[in-house]
Amino acid sequence: MAIRQIVIGQRSETVRRANLSAIVRELHIRGPLSRSELVALTGLTRSAIRSLIGEFVDAGLVYEERAAPLGTPGRPSALVRMNADSAVVLALEISVDSLAAAEVGLGGEVLDLVRVDRPRGHSSVGAIVTDLAELAAEIRARRPTSEPYIGVGVAIVGVVRRSDGFVSMAPNLGWRDVPLDERLAFALHTDAPISVANDADLGALAEIRRGSAIGAEDVLFIHGEVGVGGGLIVGGRPLTGVAGYGGEVGHIPVNPNGLACRCGSVGCWETEVGEGALLLRAGHAPGGGRLEVAAVLREAEAGSPAALDALDNVGHWLGFGLAGLVNIFNPRLVILGGLFGRIHPFVARTIAGELDRRALPAPRELVRVVPASLGVDAPLLGAAELAFDPLLADPAIWLRPRTSLPELASA
Amino acid sequence: MAIRQIVIGQRSETVRRANLSAIVRELHIRGPLSRSELVALTGLTRSAIRSLIGEFVDAGLVYEERAAPLGTPGRPSALVRMNADSAVVLALEISVDSLAAAEVGLGGEVLDLVRVDRPRGHSSVGAIVTDLAELAAEIRARRPTSEPYIGVGVAIVGVVRRSDGFVSMAPNLGWRDVPLDERLAFALHTDAPISVANDADLGALAEIRRGSAIGAEDVLFIHGEVGVGGGLIVGGRPLTGVAGYGGEVGHIPVNPNGLACRCGSVGCWETEVGEGALLLRAGHAPGGGRLEVAAVLREAEAGSPAALDALDNVGHWLGFGLAGLVNIFNPRLVILGGLFGRIHPFVARTIAGELDRRALPAPRELVRVVPASLGVDAPLLGAAELAFDPLLADPAIWLRPRTSLPELASA
DNA sequence: GCACATTTGAAAGAGAGGAACACAAAACCC
């Protein structure tokens, strides 16, 4: 019988897992909720909610607090609130010009956050891993308890294989084929599972969980920096592709007569809309970084024709590429992050014009283009969310082994 | 409490539905299976499979037949086989130059199929609906039983809103904003649910269910004809976008200096790779249709430089666009359908070259480009699959009301 | 203070799959 198991049959246990997961997910994303709100959200009965919440309370992941009366008739419902300290993750970010680390508690509370500048250009894996470990140690030292992290999430400017956190390529750092998860596990002295993903993918995750795209199922997060990254949410799930390399929108060919791209191709989108293109056209040093971009924006505000022309040109190409993406994905929302978020006020009209001209009417009408709402920390917060995913997907695992967690008041 | 139900809590009934669905799905897609193969596939126990199969047998959807010994030791297992006549759908197709109708039974057996040529160019909705109804009546008349169809699926060259089968735009027919489902329901005199979708989307569905992409989770089906359509499968599910307009790859802008496209934009992919572009460059009448394309292919085989150049040019632009799509989607498979399937032998090398040059190494390595395996009927077969979807998703509904179905031998 | 609305708590009930055992049928081995 040459047949492998593909479909997994469901059992009662599956139901329990799904329901526990739904409750944790709602609490984690929406914040404190009353039992009856949970009843409304999940469609389960009060009894079921009651018993499931009871288990979370016993495990210390959640506590209930007496709610202030809301002015509505009926017995007031106690608020169910996540215990941020009961499950904490470490989030790390390797960006073009900074490194960051944060500790985030269940429910999304940022307990601590450190970001340090990093010189642009190539760095050895060892150096960056060491720097990150130092940041992590700094945060760890400030932490009162000694509970281990339940997971580590890492955002990196680079192409990452999702299954195992293998960094296939990170041109901004000069990396190729780096098993980053292993290196970090060693440097951080941790057994916690380490998940690595592309920074734009994680920015998108953060935006749909905590930013301007909450609840949206079809979202394109386009992150501009030196290069262009894309975090694409399709039907509520991140587009990973067959090996996790999906979403590399920066290297869509858009201009057959364009410039050589560092990826080896010619006329990629990022050669037309990346930071370098903007600075060059505005008459600034193309390697200038964020400060130089800020200068261009100041000049544009002051009315400098060169700066305005450069922004207009980038806006044109941004719209050109976005039109194709809108036709392909029919998204509800396009979120512009990083550089694109900063220049949004200057390019919004140009982009809208290109979309009007080049996108099909039906998808065009439905899409809105907005700047990212989480700022520079979006990928870092997304890394935290990534680290929480196993807990959100199957909370039952966390309910059994841990019986004694820091106990907090429960009324 | 301003909260709407979003997550749906699971109950035992959900489990039952999921397991019934898994069984029907496997039988529908893989064909007859023994009980023990179903056990292996689903991970359920024999008792569970036994009782679920028993219900299907009672309902007449499935029957068991004594298996011939297979030469392996052990007691031979009875084969569980779908009863094709127990649930039949009607599939319809409105293509650029043909109309088709088919009757397909549960399990995918094509019971009857008719295809008639259609003059290219604009046609009124009424005329086409009438023609389709006639085809359907013809098939219906040949049918021995009078059981109603469980559903109707329609494939159409056009942009379709998935939720209700509203045809937003069909440039090949000259249609805008047509409520095709309503028109067909009236013309066919049927109460059966009617689902309408884009032909390329349905071609993709057929390819992952019955064609060359069985089991693949990330597939791009690119269908060339007068225009270019895309059926994109992401993570095993069709990419629909927020309103079902997703997958319109034909109108990705690829050439800023290109020709005006009938969509109103300039330099869309389909202006470079569509049938018109091929014929024009090969020195044929651009409106010539399939016969003219066949002529070009014969000339190319005979070594005509003009034909070869035209094919090479189309191959170049095909690869150019595909490179971007491969970078975005990181697919396992790109399937070329329609015109692109026919010219595949002539353009495969050119496409591969463009991909090598323009796609990122990581996704490039993982993708294969193949011609469609189902030929012209792919969208029609996909329409049938679309009509089966409700049954596959929740077979329980079909188990209760129908107690008397045509009974077939069960040993 | 009383009617009403809403939530809580606990016990009994129902639906679904799992585990274990006895039995059946075919191929293999000597």
Next chain:
DNA sequence: GGGTTTTGTGTTCCTCTCTTTCAAATGTGC
């Protein structure tokens, strides 16, 4: 050709999880 091995079936009882039901608790509004 008979016993052994292997694979599959039928049946019964058990467990898990959510639902149902009823009584009690705790508010609001008049």
